[in-house]
Amino acid sequence: MEKFTKAFPSKPLKTTAGKPWALAGVVGSGNLEVLVERGGRPSDAMECHIETSIPGYKASWLAALADFAHHYPAGGTKVTINDQGAPPVLVTLRLRQAYDHLVKGSK
Amino acid sequence: MRTAETGARRRNKMERLERVGRLARGKFVAAKDVPAVLKRIIEPGDILCLEGDNQKQADFLANALASLDKKDLRDIHLVMSCITLPAHIELFKKGMIRQVDFCYAGPQGTAVADLVKARKFPVGAIHTYNELFGRFYVDLTPRVALVAATQADRKGNLYLEANTEDTPAVIEPTAFSDGIVFAQVNKIVDRLPRIDIPADQVDFVVEAPYPMHLQALFTRDPAAITEVQVLMAMVALRGIYEKYEVQSLNHGVGFNTAAIELLLPTYGERLGLKGKICKHWVVNPLPTMIPAIESGWVESVFAFGGEVGMERYTAARSDVFFTGRDGGFHSNRPMGQLAGLYGIDMFIGASLQIDINGNSSTVSTSRITGFGGAPNMGCQPTGRRHPTKAWLKAGAEANPGPGSSPGRKLVVQMVETFQAGRVPTFVEELDAAEPSIRKALHGVTPVMIYGDDVTHIVTEEGIANLAACRSVAERQAAIRAVAGYTPVGLKRNKRQTAELRARGIVQLPEDVGVRPSEASRSLLATQDIKGLVRWSKGLYDPPAQFVDW
Numbered sequence: 001m002e003k004f005t006k007a008f009p010s011k012p013l014k015t016t017a018g019k020p021w022a023l024a025g026v027v028g029s030g031n032l033e034v035l036v037e038r039g040g041r042p043s044d045a046m047e048c049h050i051e052t053s054i055p056g057y058k059a060s061w062l063a064a065l066a067d068f069a070h071h072y073p074a075g076g077t078k079v080t081i082n083d084q085g086a087p088p089v090l091v092t093l094r095l096r097q098a099y100d101h102l103v104k105g106s107k
Numbered sequence: 108m109r110t111a112e113t114g115a116r117r118r119n120k121m122e123r124l125e126r127v128g129r130l131a132r133g134k135f136v137a138a139k140d141v142p143a144v145l146k147r148i149i150e151p152g153d154i155l156c157l158e159g160d161n162q163k164q165a166d167f168l169a170n171a172l173a174s175l176d177k178k179d180l181r182d183i184h185l186v187m188s189c190i191t192l193p194a195h196i197e198l199f200k201k202g203m204i205r206q207v208d209f210c211y212a213g214p215q216g217t218a219v220a221d222l223v224k225a226r227k228f229p230v231g232a233i234h235t236y237n238e239l240f241g242r243f244y245v246d247l248t249p250r251v252a253l254v255a256a257t258q259a260d261r262k263g264n265l266y267l268e269a270n271t272e273d274t275p276a277v278i279e280p281t282a283f284s285d286g287i288v289f290a291q292v293n294k295i296v297d298r299l300p301r302i303d304i305p306a307d308q309v310d311f312v313v314e315a316p317y318p319m320h321l322q323a324l325f326t327r328d329p330a331a332i333t334e335v336q337v338l339m340a341m342v343a344l345r346g347i348y349e350k351y352e353v354q355s356l357n358h359g360v361g362f363n364t365a366a367i368e369l370l371l372p373t374y375g376e377r378l379g380l381k382g383k384i385c386k387h388w389v390v391n392p393l394p395t396m397i398p399a400i401e402s403g404w405v406e407s408v409f410a411f412g413g414e415v416g417m418e419r420y421t422a423a424r425s426d427v428f429f430t431g432r433d434g435g436f437h438s439n440r441p442m443g444q445l446a447g448l449y450g451i452d453m454f455i456g457a458s459l460q461i462d463i464n465g466n467s468s469t470v471s472t473s474r475i476t477g478f479g480g481a482p483n484m485g486c487q488p489t490g491r492r493h494p495t496k497a498w499l500k501a502g503a504e505a506n507p508g509p510g511s512s513p514g515r516k517l518v519v520q521m522v523e524t525f526q527a528g529r530v531p532t533f534v535e536e537l538d539a540a541e542p543s544i545r546k547a548l549h550g551v552t553p554v555m556i557y558g559d560d561v562t563h564i565v566t567e568e569g570i571a572n573l574a575a576c577r578s579v580a581e582r583q584a585a586i587r588a589v590a591g592y593t594p595v596g597l598k599r600n601k602r603q604t605a606e607l608r609a610r611g612i613v614q615l616p617e618d619v620g621v622r623p624s625e626a627s628r629s630l631l632a633t634q635d636i637k638g639l640v641r642w643s644k645g646l647y648d649p650p651a652q653f654v655d656w
Contacts, residue, residue: 024624057529060592070601071615088592089335089523089567093623096616100624 002055006062007045008069013038013076015103022101025086025094032086034098040078045069052083060088068095077102116285123148123287124310134263134306135295136313141171144311148287149251151182152205156249157195158277160188160236160440161213161479162322162412163270165255167291167315172253173197184208186247188236188273188440189479190215192320199227208247210234211479219475223547233477233553237444240273243280252281252288255319258299259292263306266299269413269421269436270321275304276441282308291315300433323415323650325391327365330635335523335567338616338626340366343455343521344375346570346619347563348384351497351517355387357447357484359456363521365395367455369631372402389447389484392417392428392436394649398632398642400427410436411443411480416653420646440480447484452497453517454484458555459526460537463583463595465558465573467520468539475544478555485518485556501562505574515574518556521565524591531593532566533586558582564589568596569615576612588613 021037032052040047046069050061068074079095086094126147130140145168149155157172158165172180173194182205185198190212198204199222208231212219222228234242243249254274256265267274278288289311290304344367347353358364371385385399386406392414399405408428413421413436421428421436429437447454458467469476489512491498498514505515522532538544539553562574564586571585588604590596607613616623633639636653 060597063597064592087335087523087527088525088529090333092591093335093338093567093626096623097626100622104622104624 001051001053002058003051004058004061005047005049006065007047008066009044010046010069010075011073012043013103014073018104019102022098024097024101025090027082027084029084030086032081032083032090032094034094035080036098036102037078037080038076038102040076043076046074046077046079048079048081050081050083052081054083054085057088061091064091068092072099074099120285120287123150127311131311134310134312136311138167138313138316141168141313142174144289145171146175146179148289148311149180149183152184153250154184154186154247156243156252156277156281157185157187158252158254158273159191159195160273160412161191161211161324163255163272164192164320165253165291166192166194166320167313167317168253168255168289169194173201177201177203186239186243186249188239189213190219196222202227205229206231208232208234208239208242209477210236210239211477213476216474216476220473223475223543228547230547232551233548235478235482236273236480237441237448237483240276240441243276248284248286249277249281250286252277252286254278254288254290256290256292256304258294258296259290259309259312260296260299260306263309263312264299264302265290265292265304265309266301267303269418269438271303271438272412272440275439278304278308287311289313291319293318300435301431321415323652325360325393325414326416326650326653327360327362327393327395328636328653329365329369329395329631329633329638332362332366332369332628332631334626334628336363336366337370337628337630338621338623339363339521339523339565339567340370341374341621341626342570342616342619343367343519343565344370344380345378345621346614347453347517347519347565349378349380351452351500353384353452353497353517354495355389355451356385356453356455357389357451358393359481361457361521363457364455365393366631368393368395368399369633371399371404372632373630375404376402387451389443389451391438392421394636394639394647397639397647400424401642409443409446410438411440412438415650416648419648420643423646444480444483447480448486448488449491451484451516452495453519454481455517455519455521456481456485457522458520459532460539461520461522461533461564461586462537462558463533463535463586464579465520465561465564465582465586466537466554467556468537468552468554470544470553471538472541472544475553477553481555486560487512487516487518491516501574504572505562506577515562517563518561519563519565520556520561524566524568524593524596531595533590533593533595535595566591569613570619572612572614575610581607581612585612
C-alpha cells in the first residue's frame with residue numbers, strides 16, 4: 001500500500017456546465033477507480049490523491065498525472081484514485097474517461 | 108578431379124527404397140514398421156525435412172524419429188518451419204542433429220533457449236517462412252521429407268483438407284530432386300474428396316494410429332479483449348485504416364487486431380467506412396472476422412492455413428474464402444506469404460519488445476522463438492510496382508528520394524506500452540541483442556521487423572508515424588512520445604513531443620477524433636465465443652477449450 005498527494009499546474013476547466021463529479025472504473029483486482037470532482041482549489045491546479053496497492057511506482061504515477069494536467073485543462077478539479085494493481089496502460093484511459101464524462105456530461 | 112556422375116542421386120534413392128524392401132507393401136507402411144523404415148531411408152549427412160508449422164504437425168512421424176537411437180540416426184541437417192513438439196527437442200537432446208535451419212519455435216521457445224545454453228542447438232539460421240521455402244530450392248533441398256496429410260487414396264494421392272499450409276512447399280523440391288517423401292495420413296480411403304498432391308510425388312504412406320496434431324492458433328476469445336485494446340483499435344481505425352483507405356491487409360494473431368475486426372460492424376459502420384476499407388484479406392480464417400464477414404465488409408480472404416472449427420463456416424462462405432471443387436476450404440502458406448509480401452496495403456501486428464529505433468523482437472535469453480511469417484508481410488517489398496491509394500499516400504509521407512520507390516506498404520506495430528506483469532514493451536535495447544544470442548546466430552540479432560520497415564506504431568497513448576520522421580533522432584523522439592510511462596517514454600522531451608504533434612507525426616486519440624470515454628467493450632460486435640457462433644448462424648464449431656456453455 002502506498003499513498004501520496006500532489007497538485008499539478010493545469011489550465012482551468014473550460015466549462016462550468018456538466019456534472020459536479022464523474023467516476024470511471026472500479027476498485028477490483030487489476031483495475032482502478034478514478035473520481036474527478038469540480039470545485040477543487042486553486043483553479044489553476046489539478047489536485048491528486050492516490051492510493052495504490054502496489055508500492056514503488058510513484059515516479060510513473062506522478063509523470064502520468066503531470067502529463068494529463070499539461071494536456072487537458074483540468075485546473076480546479078480534485079482527482080481521487082483508488083488503485084488495485086491496474087496495469088499502467090489502464091491508468092491514463094480511466095483518467096481520460098472520467099475527465100470526458102465530467103466535461104461532456106455524458107454517462 | 109571429380110567429374111559429374113549421371114544419375115547418382117537417383118541411384119542413391121533406389122538404394123534407399125530397396126533397403127525398405129518388404130517393410131512396405133507398395134507405398135504403404137504399417138504404423139509399427141515406421142521406425143524401421145525411417146532407419147533405412149535416412150542416411151547420415153542427410154538434409155531432413157520434418158513437416159510442422161505453427162498449426163499442423165507430422166507428429167506421428169516425428170515421434171517415430173525421436174524413438175530411434177543415435178546409432179541409427181545421426182549427423183542430420185534438420186530443416187523445418189516450426190520446432191513445436193517435445194519430439195523435436197528430443198532429436199537435439201539425443202545429439203542426432205548436426206545443424207538446424209528453421210523459422211519459429213513458439214511452444215518450445217524455452218526449451219530451445221535451454222538447448223542453446225547447453226550448446227546442443229547448432230543453428231544455421233532462423234528464417235522467415237518464404238525464405239526457408241526458397242532455400243528448399245537452392246541449398247537446403249531435403250533428401251527426405253516427412254509430411255502430414257488428412258487422407259491418402261490407394262494410389263498414394265494426398266488430400267490436405269483445410270490445412271494445406273507448407274505441404275506442397277516441402278514436397279515439390281524433395282520429389283523433384285530424387286528425394287523421398289513419406290506422408291502420415293489420418294485415414295486411407297478409396298476415393299479422396301479432392302487431390303492436393305499427386306501420387307507420383309509420394310513414396311511412402313502410413314495411416315497414423317492417431318490424427319495429426321492441429322493447433323487452434325488463431326482463435327481469440329472476445330471475452331478477453333480489454334477496454335485499452337478497444338481504445339487502441341478505435342485509434343488505429345481512424346488514424347490509419349480510415350486515413351489511408353486501406354483496401355487489402357493482413358492482421359496478426361493478437362487481441363489488438365481481434366478488437367479491430369469486432370469493431371468493423373459497429374464503430375466502423377458508424378464512421379461510414381463499410382465498402383471503403385478492409386475488403387481483401389490475407390489472413391487465416393479468424394473466428395473474430397465472422398461478424399465483419401456476415402455484415403458484408405469482406406470480399407475475399409486467402410489463408411496460410413486453416414483454423415480448427417472454421418471448416419463448415421468457410422465452406423458455407425465460398426464467395427469469400429478459397430475453396431476446392433469438393434467445397435472445402437483451401438490454404439497455402441508460401442502463396443499466402445507471397446500475397447502478404449506484394450499484394451497488400453497494410454500489415455498490422457503486435458510484438459513483445461520494441462527498441463528505440465523501432466526494431467522489434469520476441470526473442471529473449473530465456474525464450475528463443477523466431478520469426479514465422481510476420482517479417483514477410485511486415486516489410487517493404489522493393490520489388491513492388493503496382494500502386495494503390497494507401498501505398499502512394501504512405502510513400503508520399505515518407506518523402507522518397509530520386510532513387511527510391513514512390514510508395515510504401517503500411518507496416519504497423521500495435522502494442523500496449525506494458526506487457527503483463529508491468530514489463531515494458533519499449534526498451535532502449537532489445538533482449539535479442541544479447542551477445543550469447545548473437546553468437547549462437549552467427550552475429551545476427553534476431554529482429555522480427557526492422558525499424559526502417561515500420562511506418563506506424565500505435566499504443567494506447569496514440570500513433571507515431573515513423574515513416575514521416577526525417578532523422579533517426581526524430582524517429583526516436585516519436586517512439587518515446589507514444590511509449591507511455593515506460594523508462595523509454597519517461598525520457599521524452601515535452602517540447603519535442605509538442606513539435607512532433609503539431610506536424611502530425613505524433614497523434615493523440617483526440618487528434619484522430621477518438622473519445623477515450625467511448626472506448627467500451629460494448630462496442631464489440633460480440634463479447635464472447637458464443638456470440639461468434641450466433642453470428643455464424645451455427646456454422647462455427649469452436650474447439651472444446653473455448654466452449655464454456
